Amino acid sequence: MLGGIVVVGAFVQWLTGMGFALIAVPALVLVLGPTPGVVLANCAAGVISMVGLTTGWKRVRLGAMVPLVIASACTVPVGSWVAARLPEPVLLAGVGILVTVAVAFVMGGVRIPALTGTKGAVAAGAVGGFMNSAAGVGGPPYSLYAVNAGWSVREFVPNAQFYGIMVNVFSVAANGVPRLSGTAWTVAAVALAVGALIGRAAAPRIPEHWVRRLILTLALTGGLTVLGKGLWAMR
Known part of the structure; x- marks a missing residue:
């Protein structure tokens, strides 16, 4: 099951620049529990972002990325601190809520005038850093910033990869590397490579709107499932 999850996540990440989380x-x-699951997602998303950025680094908008990255660096430790002190059922419910709300915002194509310019980048980075270290899903605030900035897909993907590298490095540094068996690490690494290769081969053949719809549907289903498990455990 672990291998299948990572393959699908890596496939989606390669197609869109983000989406693994x-x-x-x-x-x-x-499968792994709240903390190991989140940190493994941080590790995997960071690695595949590095690979993807090797061909698109010239399109990174450093002027916009610097405030995003600095703000996320400031809030990642806060997210880690909060996650480490919550009981597992509460953390499960929190992850489920964050994923579900984030997907709802992206699905709705929400436009927030305040998320423009340097102040918008700082706000998006701060929220994204907290969400990434606490729940492994730091991409939606960046997505909302990019939508409000009017970026094209060509601009969105390499900048998403750059942001993904930085915020996931910060998150792994704050949370530590997950304690998994050698077999689990091997399965995850192989699955990551397989998913990336499939995504690279399929990217020219799959319409973007199909990919977007699949990502959001699966993410919403997953978010609601985790939320349900957390609420059930609180009974």
Whole structure:
């Protein structure tokens, strides 16, 4: 099951520049537990972002990325601190809520005038850093910022990869590397490579709107499932 989750997440991440967390975090949390699932998602998303950025680094908008990254660096430790002190059922419910709300915002194509310019970048980065270290889903605030900035897909993907590298490095540094068996690490690494290769081969053949619809549907389902498990455990 772990391998299948990572393959699908890596496939989606390669197609869109982000999305590994939205797809994989709910399932990884159910399989491995809240903290290991979130941190493994941080590790995997960061690695595949590095690979993807090797061909698109010239299109990174450093002027916009610097405030995003600095703000996320400031709030990542806060997210880690909060996650470490919550009981597992509460953390499960929190992850489920964050994923579900984030997907709802992205699905609704929400436009927030305040999320423009440097102040918008700082706000998006701060929220994204907290969400990434606490729940493994730091991409939606960046997505909302990019939508409000009017970025094209060509601009969105490499900047998403750059942001993904930085915020996931911060998150892994704050949370530590997950304690998994050698077999689990091997399965995850192989699955990550397989998913990336499939995504690279399929990218020219799959319409973007199909990919977007699949990502959001799976992410919403996963978020609601984790939320339900957390609420059930609180009874």
